[in-house]
Amino acid sequence: MKTWFHSWRAAIRIARRDAWRAKGRSALVLAMIALPILGVSAFDLTFRSAEPSPADRVERAIGAADARFRDAQMGGVPILQDPAGDMNAPARKQDDERWPSGPTDVTKAIPAGSTVLTDRVGSAKLTTSHGLLMTEVRELKASDPVARGIMTLLEGRHPEKSDEVMATSHFLESSGLSIGSTLSARNFDRPYRIVGSYELPDSLDTAQVNALPGAFLAPYAKAVEKSGLPAPESSVSYLVRKAGGFTWNKVQEINTKGVMVTSRAVLLSPPADADVPLYQKDGWGNYEAGSADRAAELAAVATVVGLAMLEICLLAGPAFAVGARRSRRQLGLVGANGGARSHIRAIVLSGGLVIGVAAAVVGTVLAVVLTLALQPLLEEAMGKRFGSFDVRPLELLAIALLAVLTGLLAAIVPAITASRQSVLASLTGRRGVRRSSRVLPVIGLVALVIGAAVALLGSLVTEQVAVVAAGSALAELGVVAMTPALVGLFGRVGRWMPLSPRLALRDAVRNRGRTAPAVAAVLAAVAGTVAVSTYMASREAENRAAYQPQLPYGVAAAFVREEGGRDVPAVREAVQRYLPVDVRADVERVSVGKPGCPPWGGDPGCGRFEVVVPPANECPLYVAVPGREDPAERFTPDQRRKMVTEDWRCKESSSGGMYSADGGLLVGDAKLLQVLGVDDPAAVKALADGKVVTFDRAQVDKNGTVGLKQITDNAAADKAMEEGRPAPGKVSTVPAYLVPGGKKSYGVQALMTPAAAEAAGLSTVPLGMYASTDRLPDAEQRQKLDGEIAKLASGVELHVEEGFVNKYGIVLLSLAIFAGLVTIGAAGIATGLAQADAEADLKTLAAVGAPPRVRRTLSGFQCGVVATMGVVLGSAAGMLPAVGLRLTEERDQLRFHEVSIAQGWTGTDTAPPDVPIVVPWETLAVLLVAVPLGAALLAALVTRSRGALARRAAT
Incomplete structure (x- = not known):
């Protein structure tokens, strides 16, 4: 044992001396091994530091509160939830087989004697130095000790009055505003002064404004409603502090009132999966990666690490071989003085060991230094702050051992080659005759053939x-x-x-x-x-x-579906000004309900619109059958195949393109046909005669007309659809002209003039425009147009067809x-x-x-x-x-x-x-x-x- 130890110590001293003498070659090999170690160690440090501890996650989510209460939107029925408070489901099956919905009074579930802080989140189009910016508005008394940790104050102070706000640094950067600036919102004349800046530790790139509870969202919603537009939605939760906190049993008790709870005690000490009733329901479970996924990830990581080590060994191995060859006289003297082949192998292997250890130390130290130095940049790139600088010594040691192992592997072949050289050849410097292995190429050829066969087969x-x-x-x-x-x-x-x-x-x-x-x-x-x-x-x-192009090459389309198309004239003017427009076609959409309703309805007082498809033109595969979830199951596979391939009703009726409006119906003039490249004089004449020009034969009934339905009661329409009945609504019948030849219409399925829409009793609102261009806009024109649109509103859909882009x-x-x-x-x-x-x-x-x-x-x-x-x-x-x-x-x-x-x-x-x-x-x-x-x-x-x-x- 003593002889073995002394021989290796001598070998390491000789290798260290040789490495110091050949500084250039040693530095080259050291850099090759240290660079991957530097990258992997830096990644490990960054990943571990960016992953907040459970305590950090709780503090960023609920501050210093014991729990966050929020409505599960299940109409107050008992629910089951996961420990994190992210997923929920009704506790029992409902009699009407429908998923329950509706608001719940959360305040009734808060225990008496608790300290409660309201946290309400909504959105508004805020005025900035550039125009308007859709921004998240949060009403939370951030100065309250219960909210400590949710927001980090950077400059200034917290709001103290109802006309004061503070904003995230990202909002200030995006808006061009600063502390002391004044902001307001569209349709809202009340000014607010920015008194501070803050950040959300888990979301640094969020544009958010913070106000005191009740100071912004409620008056803003009233002002928007007064202007005739639907009030913006908001969500509310409650930060609750109570002596003793909320255990998992207490959380489940509160769930019986239809309220979800994110509890500090549960997050810090979650229950076992077997104790979570939600995970026991069919179709639910703990959505962590399974063993197969983890095995695949480990296999991928092992493959990457193995290939990196192979690459380094292939490059570093010749360096050790040349080093051994240049030291062959020294190695010969070792043999001449009684050294065995094992001693010579030990000397060459020690060279790999010395370089590997040095690379491990250099790579690890540089990784720590660079990660610390680049921490602000890394946090900005990831969009969240580090929880703490988390150094895992065992993980860094394992990564460092890879460097040592790589150095040893790279030196194995040179060590064996050097030990096989005779003492005389080493002392005289003669290289002798080298014969390459005849077995290795055969093994390689066999591996090549087998590998190629496995891959192809x-x-x-x-x-x-x-x-x-x-x-x-x-x-x-x-x-x-x-x-x-x-x-x-x-x-x-x-x-x-x-x-x-x-x-x-x-x-x-x-x-x-x-x-x-x-x-x-x-x-x-x-x-x-x-x-x-x-x-x-x-x-x-x-x-x-x-x-599939969405529009003809070079055509631009811009739609605004919000606020009843209020910004449409400004968008049309901006497109006309900044793009090389040749022909411009303005379009409108059908609106059902009060002014300002979005096309999808949904808001109280808003309806929706659809183009009626005659029953004879419906594909049998999709005709609802009572008691059958999938109506296509009543046909055999051969019948379904025949319908899909031969029945025109079951073939794709839409020609693809941009979504324009419900039923694909637009209100415009013949300029739209010109922009879309539809050269059909009969279609132009049909528009002039008050007809609907349609590209979808399924919309036209046997009388040559199209049915246009206005649905005013969305709830009744939804119920009718669930029961397999047509949705109730007023139907207007308009003569139609079917464009022959299946010409491409780029998502526009039907077109009618404003006069024809008025005659059919349809109300319309501005939607946007289509425009053909004589050439594609350059980068400067697009940037100017995007900047102008950003000042107008956030809901503009703009597309310029540039063809396929690689x-x-x-x-x-x-x-x-x-x-x-x-x-x-x-x-x-x-x-x-x-x-x-x-x-x-x-x-x-x-x-x-x-x-x-x-x-x-x-x-x-x-x-x-x-x-x-x-x-x-x-x-x-x-x-x-x-x-x-x-x-x-x-x-x-x-x-x-x-x-x-x-x-x-x-x-x-x-x-x-x-x-x-x-x-x-x-x-x-x-x-x-x-x-x-x-x-x-x-x-x-x-x-x-x-x-x-x-x-x-x-x-």
């Missing part, structure tokens, strides 16, 4: 993407194992090359132990890039083919740049090691009269050779996983297509899906040509033409 037989990934990984490892043999094959082309590239190839072949790992590292990086690029390029081609283009470019950097880095490392290893050969060239530029050109070709071999092999290896994934997706889409037709889903395309496989030639061109050429030129430029004179080696 897995994509054709199974539905598991993991099978394709596993087969592709095995095939790539097989190519890595074959790399030394493939390097030898590449060397045979050197006989037809000039001097410098021939020398570079021969040097690469002679020193496969140095060249092969570098080529394999480039191969791994390029293979991943090519796989992702091929997959994304294929998806891009698929998306391009499936793209969202993967920048990603593909980024991947190519990443692969290029890795390739150049790996090739550069291999070149630097080659120069250090072949210094004697370079001096021999200079001695026999070779010009100085040979050194520079040789260095460039050495770098280019490594980059070219890695890129070529990586490009070939990267195609396999991409093809396998696309074949798997094709099978999934074909199966879904067949099920859709068999189930009778309307709108299903009868043609089978097209799943193309596209090779990203641009990315491959960059990798195959530009990257090796750039690597070679860069290596040539940074290499000195003349080497330093060396003293004569001792004999």
Whole structure:
């Protein structure tokens, strides 16, 4: 034991001395190992610090209160809830089979003697220095001790009067206001002065304004109602403090009154799942990730970590090999003085151990320092404050051990190689004859064949993407194992090359132990890039083919559905001013109920509108049948397939496009047909004659008319729909003209003039506009238009049809740049090691009269050779996983297509899906040509033409 300890201590001292003497090589390997450790450790520190403790979460949610009470909106019936107070359900099944709803008086459930603080949240369009901004308004006495922790005061003070507010820093930044500024709201003349700024620790990017209870939302709602518009909604909860708090049993007792409770005691000490009645109901459960999901996540993390370690070992291994070769005389002296092969292996392994420990220490320390320094930026990026700077020593130690393990793994092969060298060869400096392994290429070829077969067969037989990934990984490892043999094959082309590239190839072949790992590292990086690029390029081609434009190319549409279209004139004028408009078509929508009702109804006094579809034109698959949840079940799969493929009523009637209005009916003129590209003089004449121009034949009855229904009682309409009856309402019949030929209407299913709508007894309100342009707007025009619209209102829907946009283009470019950097880095490392290893050969060239530029050109070709071999092999290896994934997706889409037709889903395309496989030639061109050429030129430029004179080696 004592001998073993002393031998390893001596080996570590020798390795430490060698690492200090070769500072450049040691720093290079240390940086390669420390950088991943730095990244993983920084991520661990950030993740743990950003995850607040249970006490922090409770404080940010309910402050210093013992609980938050809020209405479950179940009409006061008993409920069941989860411990966090996020989910709830009725405690028992209702007699009428309907989900209960309605308000509950929460104050009756608050225990007597409790301290109560009201927390009400609503929204308003606040005036800013830029115009209007839809903002969350919160009425909470933030200065009360019960609310401590919910908001963090940054500057100024809390509101003390009813005309004072404070605002989040994000709102002040977005609005251009500051402390001391005055703000108000649209339709509200009362001014408020900003007296302070604050932030929400869990949501730094929230635009919110805080006022005293009752100071803003109630008077604002009255002012909005007085202007004829629906009052904005708000929600209220109550922060409750009571001696003894609220246990889980007490929470369940309060649930019987239809009130949800978020309890401090329950959050800090949650009950077991078996004690939560909600989790025992059918369809409910604790929605944490299952063991299968956690296993998949761990497998993904292990795969990423394993590939990173493999990459580092492939790049760092040659450095240790060169270090051992340059210290071969020292290692020979160890053998000459009685040292065994195990001692030599220990010395080389100690080099990996020393570098690994140093990398672990440097990476961990830098991670702590950088995380602390960048904490404000990290918090802003994540949108929430750290709970505390949480350092988990065991986790950081485990990450650091990865650095030590990586250093040892990178030094294993050089250690074995050095220990096998004879003492005489080490002392004389002779390299001897090196023969590459004949077994490793065979193993690699077998792994390649098996992996490729697993990946391809897995994509054709199974539905598991993991099978394709596993087969592709095995095939790539097989190519890595074959790399030394493939390097030898590449060397045979050197006989037809000039001097410098021939020398570079021969040097690469002679020193496969140095060249092969570098080529394999480039191969791994390029293979991943090519796989992702091929997959994304294929998806891009698929998306391009499936793209459905919402409007004709270059057409703009802007809709305002809020406040009865009050902002529509301003929006129309802004679009006309900032876009190159050619033809403008103003449109309106049908409104039912009091002025200002939204198109979807819902508010008291508001109704809705629909275009009546005659019963003869309804698809049988969707005709409601009493007592049957799915009416399509009364047909056989063959009948459903026939209806979907042959019956025009069950085919998709809408041509796609933007949602315009209920029933797809717009009120406008013939300009809209021109903007949409509908060239039909008969349609123009029909509009002039007071007819409805429709693009959907299902809307037209046998008499050639269209029924337009106004529903004033939403509750009665909903009940009728549940019972399978038509919704009651007033129906107006208008003559119709059906546009022939199935022309594309981009979501507009019907069009009528304002005069025809008035004659049919329909009330209309402004909706927006369509506009054709003579050219697409540039970025400056769009920014000006967006800025102008932001000043008007927050509910503007604006779309300019630009055709299909490749969202993967920048990603593909980024991947190519990443692969290029890795390739150049790996090739550069291999070149630097080659120069250090072949210094004697370079001096021999200079001695026999070779010009100085040979050194520079040789260095460039050495770098280019490594980059070219890695890129070529990586490009070939990267195609396999991409093809396998696309074949798997094709099978999934074909199966879904067949099920859709068999189930009778309307709108299903009868043609089978097209799943193309596209090779990203641009990315491959960059990798195959530009990257090796750039690597070679860069290596040539940074290499000195003349080497330093060396003293004569001792004999």
